Amino acid sequence: YWGAPPPAPAPKRARGGLIAAVLVAALLAGGVGGGLGYWAADRAGGDTTSETVNAPSGNGATDRAPESVAGIAAKALPSVVTLQVDGGSGRSGGGTGTGFVFDKQGHILTNNHVVAGVEGGGAELTAVFSDGKKYDAEVVGRAQGYDVAVIKLTDPGDRKLTPLPLGKSDDVAVGDATVAIGAPFGLSGTVTTGIVSALNRPVASSDGNRSNASYMSALQTDASINPGNSGGPLLNDAGAVIGVNSAIQSASDGLGGSAGSIGLGFAIPIDQAKRVAQTLIKTGEPVYPIIGASVDMRSQGAGAEIVEEAADGSPSVVRGGPADQAGLRGGDVITKFGGSAIDSGPTLISKIWTYEPDDTVDVTYERNGREQTTQVTLGKRTGDD
Numbered sequence: 001y002w003g004a005p006p007p008a009p010a011p012k013r014a015r016g017g018l019i020a021a022v023l024v025a026a027l028l029a030g031g032v033g034g035g036l037g038y039w040a041a042d043r044a045g046g047d048t049t050s051e052t053v054n055a056p057s058g059n060g061a062t063d064r065a066p067e068s069v070a071g072i073a074a075k076a077l078p079s080v081v082t083l084q085v086d087g088g089s090g091r092s093g094g095g096t097g098t099g100f101v102f103d104k105q106g107h108i109l110t111n112n113h114v115v116a117g118v119e120g121g122g123a124e125l126t127a128v129f130s131d132g133k134k135y136d137a138e139v140v141g142r143a144q145g146y147d148v149a150v151i152k153l154t155d156p157g158d159r160k161l162t163p164l165p166l167g168k169s170d171d172v173a174v175g176d177a178t179v180a181i182g183a184p185f186g187l188s189g190t191v192t193t194g195i196v197s198a199l200n201r202p203v204a205s206s207d208g209n210r211s212n213a214s215y216m217s218a219l220q221t222d223a224s225i226n227p228g229n230s231g232g233p234l235l236n237d238a239g240a241v242i243g244v245n246s247a248i249q250s251a252s253d254g255l256g257g258s259a260g261s262i263g264l265g266f267a268i269p270i271d272q273a274k275r276v277a278q279t280l281i282k283t284g285e286p287v288y289p290i291i292g293a294s295v296d297m298r299s300q301g302a303g304a305e306i307v308e309e310a311a312d313g314s315p316s317v318v319r320g321g322p323a324d325q326a327g328l329r330g331g332d333v334i335t336k337f338g339g340s341a342i343d344s345g346p347t348l349i350s351k352i353w354t355y356e357p358d359d360t361v362d363v364t365y366e367r368n369g370r371e372q373t374t375q376v377t378l379g380k381r382t383g384d385d
Helices: 012-043 069-079 270-283 345-352
Strands: 080-087 095-101 108-110 123-128 134-143 148-153 177-182 190-206 213-221 233-235 241-248 265-269 287-290 333-337 360-367 370-377 379-382
Touching (some): 069 233, 177 241, 265 270
Antiparallel strands (some): 080 123, 213 265, 233 241, 360 370
16 A cells, blocks of 8 residues: 555553543533533424425326336336356456347347357356346357347246337437436446437447457447446337447546446447347358458548558459459549448448448549549358458
């Protein structure tokens, strides 16, 4: 410990004298105070009663309208689980996250980075429901690039698993109300509220090992989201899931403490998360749309530049791939993709992954200072390797 060494203890006799003196003083003060209190009460006529006024309680103290935040939370909480990852190796080998019942078959949707330490890492996965009951769980499939994972209970027994209703994230507008449910810092069943602050926010985040990156064109919300909320549902004012809470922007305290909410939370749109989850349930592997070209992931502002040569020395544009067939080549700078402005490589990937393989997308790019347009029919990549 920092600081000066403690002073030497005082002689016992001196300490006893001091305590006695303080005790006598306290008794004297108490006697004086008691006398003064009696004198004041006697002067006031001796009235020591207190009568408060209660507010009307309506039909019942716990009755809430279904469309209220309390009503939405009461209906959703039984379908939300706290995920505990115990043991395992690496930074992702332990921790707490959130998930929610996704379908009638009892699959649970969460973030990849919540359960990344389970497969191959030796960690154990436990799902804890709002009533406190715990169940062992296993991973059905993971998509590191999308930061989506699907798990299931190994032995649900007679547990009733009610899926949350899924909304449509394409119908969301800035200003819509939001309700987030999760286990921030392990505090299960925490409910916070806010609004949709922005749409299509490009976000790149790393997994639990701070290595592999995930990309999303996210819903931004100011509902309080903290570590432990990851994988939990972001609901609209009808109680339908519109996103999967996944990342936050925090102001560091500079002391190595855990980062917390500053009102900048990001959720994977449910339309994308649903598509990925259903693929994982069906095949166990993710499928990514690709353009077949390597882009600069460091520069920002001017667009996404196709590099002259890939990192491994291979051509930056795959011969016969989507970009090659669209006439793109090294040095081209993609500035729009599907009508959306592109300012960097991560933004381009975030936007590409909102589409599906075989989709045809308009692309605007610059070559030698001249703006040109083309169309790209997306290819696909299976798996995260």
